[in-house]
Amino acid sequence: MAVYTDVTAEELNVLLERYDIGVLRAFKGIAEGVENTNFYLSTDRGQFILTLYEKRVRTDELPFFIGLMSHLSENGVICPIPVADKSGSILHDIAGKPAALITFLPGYSLRKPAAAHCFSLGCALATLHIAGQSFPLSRVNGLSLSGWTELQKSIGSQADAVIPGLGAYLANEIEVLSGLWPEKLPAGVIHADLFPDNVFFLNDAVSGIIDFYFACNDLLSYDLAICMNAWCFETDHAFNVTKARAFFRGYSSVRPLRPEEIAAMPVLARGAALRFLLTRTHDWFNTPETALVRRKDPVEYWRKLRFHATVASPSAYGF
């Protein structure tokens, strides 16, 4: 949520000469996207976002993300559309960083989504999953089981400084989940980071989805588990089954879930909680004090993980 790299209007005007999108009217750094630097800009012909890819995004993966946004927007998903310049190029170098111009999406993210928003989110996620089935590129999920083990090893016993005993708990969870993890469920392109920050609403319905820089190929139902964790708990960490039920109903109204996907949900939700517990714990020790980004509390996801570990059947989620 920061402007890591400075871009001057002079640099932007040089870039805009390559495009056929009109004359610059306004230009401001915005607090959107955790990993990249984003600018709002408007011309006499429309509104756009300029994204500079900071080092956490691998340059060789940009064609996947750029291609995915174009593909999804052509297939019924409202998401930013990469804008090609006069020569057809999308990626450019600006201020020493790879950068792309994308369309501006109306709408705004909600901090406290209600059940009706969760229903609309479910519909939008299913639409995304169906649209993703025909996307020809693929990207391995670096934050699945093998990635978890790497993260857990790099954190080691440091984790105990966050919560006493967390180091051993993480190692044990990975071992347990490795034994339980489902494999033969429907897979495809998932968003993998669909937190409320990344979903825009207008009139209480999803108006757009942003920030595809964790998108990858994995189990579709794992994406649902990530969303349930991010959307269906209250700020006091209580699970809200009404929101979960609305979310799964919305999703199923567009892509009906198979019985085996529903049956796997407790394990998937536990894994999804572990994934964010691991990255947040890792970032807790690796975010410099001087960083322009606030660290996120790992404890929130430790509580979610412990909740799912006690869930005996998907009925706890409203199925």
Place this chain on the structure above:
Amino acid sequence: MAVYTDVTAEELNVLLERYDIGVLRAFKGIAEGVENTNFYLSTDRGQFILTLYEKRVRTDELPFFIGLMSHLSENGVICPIPVADKSGSILHDIAGKPAALITFLPGYSLRKPAAAHCFSLGCALATLHIAGQSFPLSRVNGLSLSGWTELQKSIGSQADAVIPGLGAYLANEIEVLSGLWPEKLPAGVIHADLFPDNVFFLNDAVSGIIDFYFACNDLLSYDLAICMNAWCFETDHAFNVTKARAFFRGYSSVRPLRPEEIAAMPVLARGAALRFLLTRTHDWFNTPETALVRRKDPVEYWRKLRFHATVASPSAYGF
């Protein structure tokens, strides 16, 4: 240049119910203004900025700043216009901070303004000074001579950690300038912080002026000295007399300068450089490492101060 206070769309929608400006369409934190938190928002009826006043702005001074923007915009200055709600109120409480909704100004700030931009800046500043003459409120400049002494005392010998000998140099400069400072020059409302960040351009002409939160009553020519320091030096610290000449010509084309204002310019420029050297040195030691704002280099203004101290006559500035 940071979002210090978080505002949710839910909170904003509650606030907007008090206004007659349409339905929210987009809402983003923006990197604009050093002292306050700013959000860009658009409704189906227009674009706006929501400013939250952080603690460096004194609440009892807000009526001066708000009133000044309204007055200037009614008198030919293009600046943000505070928007009144249905009951006529401008100041509101949001997220525990005083806040105001202001109109969005098209245009963008330049990092490397050319001489033609400096000419346009001069015209705009003179228009602002003339419009300010009829503004009924006033505000003492807390960062003039007496404020400098306070700052210098609070910095003390710490300054030597920035530049060896700076502590004694600052004390001496204040003493010298106290003896030389002009008093009987035309005075009125000045912007007092008209750096390139705070001036928007469209088609190479000033399209608007923002960030009036240092505005105060002082010598009009002191405002010119602040601008000359901020606009007419190159990044290698060299003074650009072509830009200065263009700036003063632009200003004089709207409000002709008196001979005694021109004669005082070397002393005023030296004082204007000292003012920013003092605040930057102070902030150097008082900005926490964890702050979301980058500290500005005091050395830049030390070099400017030393330049002006050697200027024998205003002809050095192109007069």
